[in-house]
Amino acid sequence: MRNAQHRVALESACRGLLQQYLRAIDTHSWESLHQVFTADAVFARNGAAPLRGVAEITGFFTRLEDGRHARGERHRTQHHLTTVWVNVDDTTRIVATSYVLVMRQVLEEDTSDPVFRMRPPELLLQYEDEVRLEGTQWRLCRHEARHLFRAAGAVAPR
Amino acid sequence: MTETQRLIMESSCRQLLGLYLTCVDAKNLGAMLEAFAPDVEWVRPGMPPMLGHADIRTFFETLWTKQSKVTPLGDLTRHLLTTVSLQPRTEDRASGISYAMVFRARAFDGKLPAPLSEPELIVEYRDEFSRCGGDWRIRRHEARHIFRSALWQPSLSEQEVAGLNLGTAPPA
Secondary structure: OOOHHHHHHHHHHHHHHHHHHHHHHHHOOHHHHHHOEEEEEEEEEOOEEEEEOHHHHHHHHHHHHHHHHHOOOEEEEEEEEEEEEEEOOOOOOEEEEEEEEEEEEEEOOOOOOOOOOOOOOOEEEEEEEEEEEEOOEEEEEEEEEEEEEEOOOOOOOO | OOHHHHHHHHHHHHHHHHHHHHHHHHOOHHHHHOOEEEEEEEEOOOOOOEEHHHHHHHHHHHHHHHHHOOOOOOOEEEEEEEEEEEEEEEOOEEEEEEEEEEEEEOOOOOOOOEEOOOOOEEEEEEEEEEEEOOEEEEEEEEEEEEEEOOOOOOOOOHHHHHOOOOOOOOOO
16 A cells, blocks of 8 residues: 555556646647656557657547548547546556546637537546556556447547 | 645545446446445435434335336436535545536447447535544535436336435444
8 A cells, every 4th residue: 555645646646647637638649748758658549559758649640630630630638637536555556537528519610719619528537547657757557448328410630 | 734634535426426436337246335434424315314324225126126027127328427526624534526427328238339328417525434444435415407408317217216215223
């Protein structure tokens, strides 16, 4: 059993990594994912082979965004991190379960309007993450997103 | 309470809420009860308070058994904890108010993703936390329905609630 201060630090580190990951997704800051994932991280995906290593993960998101640009789409998202529970008592692995609500707006015309048009959430995701120390920094070494609820008309990312 | 103690309290209480909600969604009763003091009082709308782990176990086992008679997996739920406000009271006591959105797919057939519609409920939790033997636990938990969708239905009927015989189980 870890002491109380260590448990607080772990919980804070996990929560911080998740928040950093979601901000990277929402701001399309793919290079900042190097501060979120270990070099050999595994990113499990719904119905597709897992991505292995932070280079593959950033490559996936870069290609996703390039494809959307090529189709004239601009996606704005806001990933809301809600329930988080970090199993700080397991001394062999540090795993976290969290729920994320995804708001998405697809812009087909160029606009500088910073305000999202209100619509219902698109997705409710459950993340299962494992963290590990890489040097002196905590990083996600395994990430899995399960699509639990999806709004009618929403499609998987492409 | 020192700043370090306050940080430990806040983290511990947030973790308790996270444990409770992820376990209620996973229907993991044994792990869920670890978030609650043995003499917890749990207040839910439309029924007498549950007192202690035995009452909580009776309620959830009855509820999940009822749901499983419709489909084996019962309902798929996710309780999304959002705003959390925690206040220390003493070195060993704290209180909290938090908000959650509840999403539900009734009679879940196991196929993901389930259809996403509006939240069934937006609830406010009022909790009293206490520390005993170094570990924080929820000592009193009250759920209030603040917004309720037309999709909402009571978990158990009045007759089913009466049949729970809450408060009659011997202390653990």
